[in-house]
Amino acid sequence: MFVKRYLVLENGKIFEGEAFGAEGEEISEIVFTTSMTAYLETLTDPSYKGQAVTQTFPLIGNYGIITPDKEGQKPYVSGYIVRSACSEPSNFRAEETVDKYLKDNGIIGIKGIDTRALTKVLREHGTMNGMICDDPSHADAQEIKSYRITNPVEEVTCDEIKVLKPEGETKAVVALFDYGVKYNIVRSLLSRGCEVHVLPADTDADTVRAIKPDGLFLSNGPGDPEDNVKAIDTIRQLRGDNLPTMGICLGHQLLALSHGYKTRKLKYGHRGANHPVKNTETGRIYISSQNHGYEVVGDSIKEGEARELYVNVNDGTNEGIRYLNENAFSVQFHPEACGGPKDTEFLFDDFMKMMGR
Secondary structure (H helix, E strand, C coil), X not given: CCCEEEEEECCCCEEEEEEEEECCCEEEEEEEECCCCCHHHHHCCHHHCCEEEEECCCEECCCCECHHHCCCCCXXXXXXXXXXXXXXXXXXXCCECHHHHHHHCCCEEEECCCHHHHHHHHHHHCCEEEEEECCHHHCCHHHHHHCCCCCHHHHHCCCCCEEECCCCCCCEEEEEEECCCCHHXXXXXXXXXXXXXXXXXXCCHXXXXXXXXXXXXXXXXXXXXXXXXXXXXXXXXXXXXXXXXXXXXXXXXXXXXXXXXXXXXXXXXXXXXXXXXXXXXXXXXXXXXXXXXXXECHXXXXXXXXXXXXXXXXXXXXXXXXXXXXXXXXXXXXXXXCCCCCCCCHHHHHHHHHCXX
């Protein structure tokens, strides 16, 4: 049965579509991703906490839901916006439709709207809040505009320390701060022989030291990096131990903030699997998978202390930092890239070499 549903943006623009997923209404930050596949990985990426995701690719759900491909325990998006949702997926691994998966997990969605027109609005005016609802008269413009994602890392991090061991020989012990870690980051470390201690985001420095790790890993995660005051302070304390350190996405930003560098919100962020980044040391360009709404301000990086390791080819924003006086580097993009290009998987091997493995 066709049921109308609406997306009401904070600027008053209304998109009319069809009900999809769970019932209800939801105010979220509205963002878009340009990925053509990997919709399940998008839905289950903890970095999307508090956001409703628009898929620019018009057909979603054609290969169904495949549980082993998840990047988190559940879908973390607040809402899901698509042009067309496939109701009869065709894949030997398919378990159910996207619509049923959203319903089962209480995620509201809207389909049948012009997602390209919505994307143009977000590109021209910047990321904005919006409300998905069945009755646009329920939408309060001031309530929508005042919405802010608060404490998302606290909601997606693990509750207790988890120790994961590789199948074969243990080559290194890694302390991994879980700010919303994607499964394939952990898999990438395990496959290289790392024993991974997955730590809640609020774990203190002494607890990390008691593990006696060979390396420190700072994961991806959602929200404004500057909100994570305790995590930034803990990283600052651990820097004195000179542990080999690697950061991805939010972890990249938190490591930069621990050095006193600045971060700021991008106009509409980088989300997709086709973002070109340039290595400033070699000049080589890689295609990367990205999901972030904030950047490290390149001009705030202190000369002589660190240097830009990667920059975004499209807009020149910072995509990575190498620290000159510490055994550390970080990148804004996702080298584990599930789903997406595998061009920069070698960064995990670089991390292993930093640990002497």
